[in-house]
Amino acid sequence: MEKKVIGRFDKADFPALHLNDIAIKIDTGAYTSSIHCENIVEKDGVLECTFLDEEHPLYNGKKFTFTDYDIVFVRSSNGIIQKRYQVISTIKIFNKVYKISLSLSSRQEMRFPVLIGRKFLTKKFIVDTELTDVSYNLKQK
Numbered sequence: 780m781e782k783k784v785i786g787r788f789d790k791a792d793f794p795a796l797h798l799n800d801i802a803i804k805i806d807t808g809a810y811t812s813s814i815h816c817e818n819i820v821e822k823d824g825v826l827e828c829t830f831l832d833e834e835h836p837l838y839n840g841k842k843f844t845f846t847d848y849d850i851v852f853v854r855s856s857n858g859i860i861q862k863r864y865q866v867i868s869t870i871k872i873f874n875k876v877y878k879i880s881l882s883l884s885s886r887q888e889m890r891f892p893v894l895i896g897r898k899f900l901t902k903k904f905i906v907d908t909e910l911t912d913v914s915y916n917l918k919q920k
Contacts, residue, residue, distance in 0.1 A: 782903060783873050786910030788891070790918075792871040796830055798837060800915070802891050805906050809896035811853060811865070812879055815886035818842075819864060826864055828883060831892055853882055870899075873914045877903070 785805055792799045793814075815835075819828040826845040831838040849865045863882040870879045879899050886892055900906065 780902065782905045784907050784910065784913065785872075785900075785904045786913045787906065787908045788911045789872065789913060790915035791893070793830075793868060793893075794871055794876060795869045796843065797839065797841060798830060801831075801837065801893055803893040803895050804891035805900065805904075806894050806896055807900065807906055808856075809894055810898055811851070811882050812896045812899050813853075813863070813882040813884045813886065813894045815889070815892035816883035817885065819883055821864070826866070828864075835892060851882055853884075873917065 787805050789803050789805065790800045791803050793801060796814075814830060815832065816828045816830055817832050819826070821827075824846060826848045827842055828845075829840060829842055833840075845866045847867065851863055851865045852860050853863050854860050861884070863884055865880055865882045868879055868881055869876050871877075877899070881893075886894070
């Protein structure tokens with residue numbers, strides 16, 4: 780499979796989560812991908828949450844439920860290990876839909892609500908840090 784060149788920032792759709800044109804940061808230093816999530820509640824084998832937050836212009840307040848999820852331990856950039864929930868979803872980038880594993884985390888203080896890590900990038904993309912919005916610009920044409 781030929782690898783696509785992606786820049787350090789872009790915008791992607793998350794069809795299963797009803798989110799379009801969400802800013803993503805490509806992070807080759809991170810192994811896993813994560814998405815900003817709030818109001819995470821686990822009860823009786825069901826995980827419920829909302830994506831983004833009220834300050835995000837694309838926030839829709841929709842509650843999502845997952846019965847298929849995992850608990851993972853992620854080491855953040857400051858070295859602290861965090862327990863996070865992880866779900867499988869889809870991402871549409873370069874006009875193609877891929878399956879993606881996303882850990883749910885509070886990224887409210889971060890500039891980008893979604894971080895894309897090596898686990899997703901491997902065998903699909905080459906990162907050129909001089910470029911931005913490569914997929915999004917193709918989508919606009």
